[in-house]
Amino acid sequence: MDPVFADFSTTPARLSNAVVGYHRCGVAPSHLALGSDGYIKLDFTTDGREEVAGAVLTVTTLGASVPMDVLLNGKAVAEGLAFPGAGGHGVPQDSVLSLPGELLMPGDNLLEIRSPAGEEELIRLTTITLDPAHDSGRAQRAMAARASTRSVFAFDTEQRPADSAVWQPTSRLLFHIDRGDRAVPAQLSWRGTDGAEAAIAFRPDMSGFRGHYRAADGVLGEFLGTLMDRWAYPDGTTDAPLHRFTTEEGQDGDWRPSGELRLLLDDGRATPVERVSWSDRRGNAASVTLSAAVTTAGGHAATGELLDITDTVTGVEASDEFEAAGEVARNLLRKSRSKWLVHDDTADLDFTLQRPAAVASYRLTSANDAPGRDPRDWHLQGSHDGSTWTTLDTRTGERFTHRFETRDFPFTNTTSYRRYRLRITDNAGGHEIQLSQVELLAGADHAPALAASDFIGYYGPAGEAPTGYRGTTVSGPESDAEGEGKEGPQEKLLAGNLTDSAQDLESAARLIGKLAEYLRTP
Template identity: 60%
Template sequence: MDAVFADFSTNPAQLSNAVVTHHRCGIAPSHLALGAGGYIKVDFTVDGREENDEAVVTVTVLGASAPMDVLLNGKALAEQLTIPADGAHSDPQDIVLSAPGELLAIGANVLEVRSPEGSDTLLRLRAVSVVPEHESDAAERARAARAANRSVIAFSAEVRSPGATAWQPAPRLLVHIDMGERAMPAHLAWRGADGSEAAIGLRADLTGFLGHRRTADGAVTEYRGSLADRWTYPEGTTAARLHRFSTEEGHGGTWYPSGELRLLLDDGGAPVERVSWTDRRSTTASVVLSSADRPDVRKPTGELRDITRTVVGIEASDEFDAAGEVAENLLSKSRSKWLGDGDSAVLDFTLAHPAAVTVYRLTSANDAPERDPEEWELQGSHDGGRWTTVDSRTREHFRQRYETKEYAVVSPASYAHYRLSITDNHGSEQTQLSRIQFLTAESAAGQVQGAADFTGYRTSLGGDPVGYRGTTVPGPWSDTPGGQEGQETGQALQNLLAGDLGETARGLDDAARLIGKLAAYLQNS
């Protein structure tokens, strides 16, 4: 059989007798990073072999590997395999497996490498190969489990203006920063996408913090908090603004893998764009997210995703509760309606997690066209207190009952709260609607806009600063029972890995086979 090889340490990947597809996989400069439930499939061909020929499968990983499943043509070669780390900057390490001859088929074969659902560690793949048995030696395999700790922390927060005596409640602060060293933060500073800033020092026992913050409009306050809850990751992170990165450090002009960074910092305001911290081991790091909530970085595909079902709270300035014509009906697909007194009204919606609404739809109710909204504003807010207008409409008309009209948002940005402020209708003393829908644009990578990579630096106690960079591992991840949003009906489309195919098609027959394989992939997609 011809050797099969896929080297992910270069861009594009170097492929020999292989076509690679991937799912939930980040493409870093020197490896592929698989999150929980992620996998690659290596499609290769065996032209001929002896009946008892065996093959050796080698999977090369960087650093401490996540649990790994390896399957050949649907049959498991290994399940839940791990390999321990070897030093701070581990060299590539090989996991070598035997593939019995009876598992190999003449013609098409598929090798799968999977990061199991529920894994809390990234699987970083450097290379995969399948070669005849005599070309490879066996390597030691080991199982290891990453000890969990209570590293997800929620604080009840308060603020106080300089010179004031009374503290005022503020949104809770949720923190989880893990560079794989199990060292809790001692100091934190961050900047929000709206220009707000904060810096805090945490108590040694993590029961509270003290610091200061500046709001987006420049107001300065004291800032303090007390421990409200604490969980073992991934508990406490559901629907939170969690980032996961496959990271590298720069030494002498060369980048080395440096493990995974999980970053979660939510103060109830705008998503963070810069975070700096020092942990209990005196390791300092500072990162700036390169594309957080910037739709110009990840271009939209034009496909829209309805996120109305993520609304977890709705309030109306008025509603007819006795008649059942309440604001909650706006989220229903049935031909019910919301009705309120007055020629104006305010409808507030809270999402389970922040999202950039790029399109919204309004559906007229069953009767009385004079109750239809004519003028309104759609506003967004990070905290439910300060509002920013993202779209406004005047002189709008619904031509018929139960007509749905779609509106593009002029200034989309990620918000946790949205408000439809109706300022006038068509002459009635009551205002009504049948339905409202919120939609967001998908990015070119198939994820909701807002994913980010980062660049920065880090330094250890007594050491010199070194470059620090990270590649987003695309979510959602299935770290919690039942999964997160990625557990929706159907499986995400696999992605074809770009690669240098020069070594794959070594003749006309090979080229024809490869083209057929690619055509089949595109047809099935």
Template identity: 60%
Template sequence: MEPVFADFSTTPAQLSNAVVTHHRCGIAPSHLALGAGGHIKVDFTVDGWKENEEAVVTVTVLGTGAPMDVLLNGKTLAERLAIPADGGHSDPRDTVLSAPGDLLAAGTNILEIRSPEGSDTLLRLRAVTVAPAHEQDQARHALAARAANRSVVAFSAEVRAPGTTAWQPAPRLLLHVDLGESALPSQLSWRTADGSEAAIGLRADLTGFLGHRRAADGSVTEYRGSLAERWAYPEGTAGARLHRFSTESGHDNAWAPSGELRLLLDDGGALLERVSWTDRRGTTASIALSGVSPVAAPAVRQPGGELRDITRTVEDVEASDEFAEWGEVAENLLSKSHNKWLAHEDTAELTFTFAQPAAVAAYRLTSGNDCPDRDPQVWKLQGSHDGSHWTTLDTRTGESFRGRHETKEYQVASPASYARYRLGIEGNRGSDMTQLSRIQFLAADAPFPGPTHGAADFTGYRTTLGGDPVGYRGTTVPGPWSATPGQQEGQEAGDALPKLLAGDLGETARGLDEAARLIGKLAVYLKNS
């Protein structure tokens, strides 16, 4: 019997040897929410089944005290089975049910999970598996292996200062750690080149994390995150700070090849300098990257040296206000056209997020097309790694433009590498509106010789569960690398009831016969939807 599982912790759902339909069911990012009278049906196939065999059905829910009915081929396995409330927590909880062999049949089978009529509590389903009793872990292992394949994870993050109650948004955390063992991380700690540090523990299903961080200025905050997106490598890594290393392990002063390490850990701040982690198999590693350009010593402009325009690497701009009705929005500031940005206020803020941290050595402002009294006169340019803590890089007062569409350049005395820059306009030349036509950011060419960002090797150690620590070192594999996804996402069905659940079927069929059978089932459901 092939493993049967349906994992609803991601969108689309991850399915193996299964087609799922649903009724009165909400699709949340980490589960299916069944209201009273709602149900799902898992349509799966069994080959060569014997009546004297026994199967095990495992239903994983987020503990809510909600009852459920479980039926296999129309026969009841559990009726109004109450899942005990978990004190307000939402940890996944397993319910294991025995299915007598005579309830299963060679060929098509239907497993149905219902939220009983009249239930006043949502039944939140996380996953369902079916496996022979003598191999009851088979489906769970297959599910875990599929989850491990989706090892590129993005979290929405928040921070909270000690003694306060309100959480504040923080840059997203993007991570991927793979030693070639298909084992997801359980704990991580890291330090970046500006001195910032963080440590987190990850939920077993990778739907969130909790930890702490210390910013470059020494301030300490609580740190937490919730799952935003998840991909199978190399999806999700395009344009990210991905490291790939050819590694070696040291035993008794002798080094031997130990596979490839892929490492991606981006918290929106400076470049990674050191990282330690423990994975689900108990392997622990700690590495220090060499060749990372320190933030405190960025490239500086040499006498007669050239500056290069890095404005095109800005991937987002936000304004405290903009005149959207006339199309005079902040995005116009990054264009070479004569369109402008206009704010309905005499003070304003513009925040620019770069694809990679950059050391701005100079910046240029271009005045608008009219109304000189709207020109900025007093402002500060600031830099930040996390969007919360800002360092002032340049301050200007009493500035003026002699004409319309005039461009003026301003030097930054001490450039440093930041992921975000903010232009805080504190006053203009008398109007109740503020405008600019264009902003450009410039950086000095990197000094030579010297290391380049991202071109880092590492040295460290690693320890397997119950083993002794051994030396661990890596050599950078030069990029760029292929970004061709390895799996395909499922297709959504129509809106008629019952609805076909969108799912990733990339690994659900292991042979031509299974593929033909599943395609046939999908065709029937799509035809009738």
């Protein structure tokens, strides 16, 4: 029996070996809300060559336990199923039920979960898993493995000061930590440059967390989070303070490469993070302290000094790029002799910073060939919102005298913008435009408060002695209840990912047939 699961904590739902239909059910970002006299149906398959002695059904709901009816292939398995527990405040609860093997049919099967008529409370479903009795937890493991690719998390959060009985909504928590192993986090803690800190532990299904915090003013309190959304990297990281490092591990001064670390932690406050510690489900643990590449006046840089803040660019978009040859806009952020090329004599390049900064100079580096492709006329513009742009610098008739020549273009600006646009209006006579590199510089007294540069820390593999851990910043983005008619209730089909739902060509064909069957139903 292939693992059967339906994960409604994300949109679209993630389904395995299942097609889901529903009625009188609302689709929320983190769950399905099943109303009175509503139902969902899971159409799944068992191997006709395999005799299944029985199965274990686990239904996870949010909040207080609400009665539900469970049917398998039209036969009632449970009526008014409700497990007592401490619900409320979005806390997930598991209801576990044994399904007799004689009710499971070779081939197609239909599992139904119904809300009794007249029930006032909503059943908020987050996940449903179905395992063979001899391998309980198999579907949960398969679901976790599939979900590990979605490593960018966003949580709605609440805080309750120690001297208060009231939970207060706070800023969204967004984070992504990946050493390349796709390990699911178990615990996370961090500290900001203002001294504020927090530590949290996640539920096994990552649907929420609980923890504690200390604010910058010393106030202590509890910290609670509910999963809002979850994405596969790099979705969800646009305009976020994402850092990438090449890393090394070492013992006694002997350092060896250990791949790349991506680190993103944004708790909604203006103060950057300076220390992050975490552990994962595999038992590995790590902690890193970030150094400062950019500091305000009074720090490492003197007032009036221009600092290179290109490392704080979280994304670059071009009006066009030569993708087939790899000559794309993100090459502009690399300190290498790659390039960006567009098949036009005008072009726009939009740069988004991790935090607003007052750029007062920029550098352009010409590319490897065809001087006629060099920019000649352009404007540099700034924007707070990406819609309204202010022209900060205008150049006409500029010339690059040789290949890979870097030229500085200073100008006067004291306004901090989050976005900058290089609008090229003409080139040196060719049919294309190209550049090898673009660098942005800001005055120390108008630069971002802090940007992560390098880090030092430790990494502790599960069951082994910890090693030294250090990293160097990598510039730029990564390279690598309605609708009833005269003929009765109209059932809807839940959108899912067919690639995830199907285990092989045979099950894919069956699922496509089921989808067609649902779509043909009037």
